[in-house]
Amino acid sequence: MASNEGPRRAAVLGSPIAHSLSPVLHRAAYAELGLANWSYDRFDVDEAGLPEFFGGLDGTWAGLSLTMPLKRAVVPLLDGISDTAASVEAVNTVVFTEEGRRVGDNTDIPGMVAALRERGVEKVESAAVLGAGATASSALAALSQICAGPVTTYVRSRARADEMRGWGERLGVDVRIADWAEAAEAFAAPLVVATTPAGTTDTLAAAVPEAPGTLFDVLYEPWPTVLAAAWADRGGAVVGGLDLLVHQAVLQVEQMTGRSPVPPAAMRTAGEAALAAR
Structure with missing residues (x-):
């Protein structure tokens, strides 16, 4: 937890990074909290450049947000990581403590849970996950907290299927594997989490049934996705990538500044405005 006395710095690191909305969200939070001495920037840093970047940080730094490809690369540079981060071997948050320690956490997982809770999704009997990349493992970790029954994951390759089974065993989730060709069957689940890149699920939109359950599409640009638009048209609840990003x-912000609670409304408004301006 960082002291609020004197100028404090934070930033998001990744490569590419120009698209990141994190500066917009964090700066909106600082303004809402009256943290005039705080700044938040973005830096294009890849795996090779990460150790040098860390070596150049001074005592004004309070924390870092990390995006691809740094979420696993950062772990050896830290003094410790939370159980949440360890559960998926991925860190998206680093806090520099007053004692000089570098501590890693993963806020994507509780962020997913909070985004779903905001839309009234507290518990489900089963769920489906579209895709099997890094975000899918975080989705499984989130579902381990809210899904009472099996999670069917729709994948393209045997290697991905084995990875998802492994994550399921590690996280205590009953993972069942299905082929991507059958992905439209996912829509019968009360909760569907789409973790695939932009455009991947567009062809599935026509298969959305009447009165579907809840769709959590982790993308925020372009938004709405073709699938999210079709889902909403048929009366289903939709949680989007901006919801996740905000939560x-x-x-x-709470971990880096030590201030709580941090109001999400101003952050969401700032994020929506930034996306509309693109």
Whole structure:
């Protein structure tokens, strides 16, 4: 937890990074909290450049947000990581403590849970996950907290299927594997989490049934996705990538500044305005 006395710095690191909304969200939170001495920037840093960047940080730094490809690369540079981060071997938040320690956490997982809770999704009997990349493992970790039954994951390759089974065993989730060709069957689940890149699920939109359950599409640009638009048209609840981004950023701001609660509304408004201006 950082002291609020004197200028304090934070930033998001990744490569590429120009698209990141994190500066917009964090700065909106600082303004809302009256933290005039705080600044938040973005830096294009890849895995090779990460140790040098860390070596150049001074005592004004309070924390870092990390995006791809740094979420696993940062772990050896830290003094410790939370159980949440360890559960998926991925860190998206680093806090520099007053004692000089570098502590890693993962706010994506509780951010997913909070985004779903905000839309009234507290518990489900089963769920489906589209995709099997890094975000899918975080989705499984979130579902381990809210899904009472099996999670069916729709994947393209045997290697990805084995990875998802492994994550399921590690996280205590009953993971069942299905082929991507059958992905439209996912829509019968009360909760569907789409973790795939932009455009991947567009062809599935026509298969959305009448009165579907809840869709959590982790993308925020372009928004709405073709699938999210079709889902909403048929009366289903939709949680989007901006919802996730805001809730995980709220937790980051709380950890870095020591201030709580951090209001999400101003952050969401700032994020929506920034996306509309693109």
